[in-house]
Amino acid sequence: MRARDLFFWMGVGFLGFLVVLALFGPTFRHHYLERVGLPFEPPGARFWLGTDELGRDVFARVAYGARVSLTVGLIVQGLALVIGTVVGVLGVYAPRWVSNPLMRFTDGMFAFPDILLAILIIGVWKRGMVPVIVALAITAWPGIARLVRTQVASLRHREFVQAAQAMGASTPYVVTRHVLPQMVGLLLAVSMVELAGTILAESSLSFLGIGIEAPDPSWGSLIDAARVNMNAYPLLLLWPCLILSLSIFALNFVGDGLRERLDPRSR
């Protein structure tokens, strides 16, 4: 087995663990919001990762962070995929007066630094999970749209697509039955890597204090809170940093592995 394969399967395993953690972790042993012990208890049999400054179970809070990250990440990527695919296909098949301005707009949005737009949206709207999801979805779709556009533009002239068209198939039929299925593997792989970016962005916003609102924890706000007591209790800082970094690594490895497995051209 090559090292790449090993990393791929380790990544898959870690993501599986993350899903289970997100589903059951926040209330498995203790509730993530309840003060169940003394402040700053060390890791042990009762509190696997110890307790935080208010005596809340760190394991449950880190697990809730996983739930936040996966929820935000999956919804944002889902929205970005839908919007990006529609815009990308329109960019190829729509009449010029639609596709040209649409793609210029997409390029403009793509060039705009993501975090600025997200901060602006959250800044004038409000804080919380919904604004974070909307802001990140608005910044995430242009990348997908550009990818879909170039892919569809090249697939459009392939024989099997031309053949379907020649047999009288309508454009929507050709796109949904012949063109898009060709791209599923690539899009899935790209989404994994983009998902890592979204999770990072959500954590960044929460770290800055404008993302998920307290008392609900997110990995970003857990890191921010742990910085205060960094000297005396560095372990509190370790857990969210560790799980976040591992998640980013895992998603990148899985994304690269998926691309290799599902997209024959990249081999």
Place this chain on the structure above:
Amino acid sequence: MRLARALVLRLLFGLLSLVFLSFVTFVADELAPGDAVTVLAGEKASEAEKARLREQLGLDRPWPVRYAEFVGKAARLDFGTSYYGIKEPVIDILRRDLPMTARLAAMAIALAAALGIGLGTVAALWENRWPDRVALTLSTFGVTVPNFVLAPLLVYVFSLQLELVPQVWSPVRTLPDISYLILPVVILSARPAALLTRLTRASMIETLKQEFIRLAIAKGVPPARLVLRHALRNAILPVVTAIGTSFGFLLTGSFIVERAFLLPGIGRETIEAIQQGNTPVLQACILVTGAMFLLVNLIVDLLLPVLDPRVREAQV
């Protein structure tokens, strides 16, 4: 002249982006719940009072008029006054904060370019041998470890354990500024440096395979001169473009490090403005940060024809 036309087009595109940016900033405020009147008149103000104030401030006019005014004022660096505190003009706040952010960004981009081009060149020269492996591993970490994880980690090691540098910036400083800024700059440059390493490596490997390099070797050009004058000069062009785009990561990072190290810059001001609902300050900060990003990319694009005669010849 084609080059002149290309430059004018590039400038126009920059200007257009700036208009787009100002429009997004303006619209964002329009869509926001509540406006200046709700803040200035207070919660308890009657509807009649609010309407009068709205008329006074000119908020009852149609939005294209107000947008034109917004742009006109912003062009003269008039961003209004802060809603809170001593209600100081926003431009004074920017004047105070911009030097710190600009200093951080300039130092970080210089470090990232030096590290990225250096490591990338070394990796390409020893392709698939241990220096290459080390450079690639470092750059993988640089890309994947987020800066708000890197920040507490480095603070823990270098400030708390080794006590080499202060933990955070403070208004009263006992050491030279650089010892306060070294960690933020290193953290800020990690991601761009990693990306530039990968790009330089790829571009250099490609260049080293070309005919003119073989010719130079055959002619007996000394190795150092071969790498610096012949290979790197050709390989560096896509890297220069990437320095412009990676400036975007720097902006994101500057929000993080300014919070983590309590640095008084635009990033920290932006977050404060959001938390207070201080819209004029927020708008100005976003505009200025975005304008900085556009300016850096404009400079990079204008620099390319200077660096590369081929671009000069082939400008479209």
